[in-house]
Amino acid sequence: MSQQVLILGGCGRIGGAVAKDLQQYADATITITGRRPVTPRTKMPWRVLSLDLDDHQQLRETIAQHDLVIHCAGPFSYRDDRVLLACIDQGVHYLDVADNPAYVRQALSHGQAATAAGVTAIVSTGVFPGISNVMVRQGVESLDQAETAQLSYIVAGSGGAGVTVMRTTFLELLHPIRAWIDGRWQSVAPYSQRQRLVFPVPYGPCHVYWFNTIEAMTLPESFPLRTVITKFGSQPDIYNHLTWLTARLPKIWLRRPGMVEFLAQTSYRMTEWSDRLSGIGIAMRVDIEGQRQGEPTRYTGSFTHDSTATAAGLGTGLVAQALLSGDLQQPGVWPVELAVPTTLLEQGLEQRGLAIGQSWQRLG
Known part of the structure; x- marks a missing residue:
């Protein structure tokens, strides 16, 4: 049975790119959300759900039905830690594409609670x-x-x-x-x-x-x-x-x-x-x-x-893929550089036909 993935803000450009990457590279059932009711113009391979993050009860109930939540509903300067805390409380793994220092600092402060709950939470994935x-x-x-x-x-x-x-x-x-x-x-x-x-x-x-x-x-x-x-x-x-x-x-x-x-x-x-x-x-x-x-x-x-946007989607997608497969398990709240080994990045990029160019130059 495939695992359930919830992409908050999945109707946006970055969230949509994450959904497309996961659809191709992970065995998962994907639900994407937006603040307003969405009627897809074409048939989509994932479920679309209207969800207001200010509706705490609906948010918690929705999170509880999933194995992994990917938070793409920025700008993160306007967000607080309610999604992460709900994930920790319900034992659901968490990723985000946060780009706001204050938000990230607040998220990292919950590392002990996530560790106790067995939740792997990684902030600021993407490109x-x-x-x-x-x-x-x-x-x-x-x-x-x-x-x-x-x-x-x-x-x-x-x-x-x-x-x-x-x-x-x-x-x-x-x-x-x-x-x-x-x-x-x-x-x-x-x-x-x-x-x-x-x-x-x-x-x-x-x-x-x-x-x-x-x-x-x-x-x-x-x-x-x-x-x-x-x-x-x-x-x-x-x-x-x-x-x-x-x-x-x-x-x-x-x-x-x-x-x-x-x-x-x-x-x-x-x-x-x-x-x-x-x-x-x-x-x-x-x-x-x-x-x-x-x-x-x-x-x-x-x-x-x-x-x-596609690069951001695959950056988050390869981390989500590793979490869903069990290749990445690290309870706590982590910046991506401490949670994701370079070998995992290299393997994920290679699978997607990409690579990091590398060179060394002696100085002096």
Whole structure:
């Protein structure tokens, strides 16, 4: 009998991508949810359920009928820990695609309760965060000593994601970045310090900027790194300049009711046009400096996909697949880099016809 999987927010772009990946690679019966009644335009291979997360009773009853809950109903800056707590209370495994530091910190605080309940809960699966975190683990494990890590991302156009991702981007511009630099936490201005890096084809040279991510928070606690840098950029480059300008607006403007929504909707409409030229793919690059065989060495890992949303779906899907099969059992609440072994990531990507590019360069 196949296991029962509930994807909250499964009617959205990221949740839908997770459902498609699981449909192909896992033996599971899938239910996806949205806040409003949904009538599929075509026959779908999974059940569609209307569910309001503010209806606590319905939420608990629905969770109780499943073996795994995957929380994709962002933006997570607007969410609390009610879904995770309901899963722990009812012994149901949990994954999410959370991209908000406050939400993730709150979730990680429930590790002891999840361990006692025998529940494996993994936060921030997906592509970044998600695959990117395990790429860092892969690089750290390849060195004798890791000292600094930089994670850099390029997303073309909308990335194939919905307007929720646009909202998250503008919400992150409201706050300084809490960055781990030279062994201490420091404040960095969002979307600052433009940097040119070369990404795998078809991207080539691109520009990236400081951007707040979950990796910036969890990686310094997961590995003995002195510095963790997280940078993001867009293609075409004009979007970088517009985002830079937005980050420099008086913060009171961004906090005005409806302003973030206006910016998100406007940006999404712009990318609907530019996606036809730029595509919707993603490129990720991880650079880790340290020691290998007694020599200063830089490790570089790279990953590309022609759809950012699809990449996020498979990043979560391969973790869910491992949970459902029993290959991954680790009661507690974990950041993905501490829960998912590099071998599991490599096997999951290989099954999907993908791989992480890896290279090492001696320094000095």
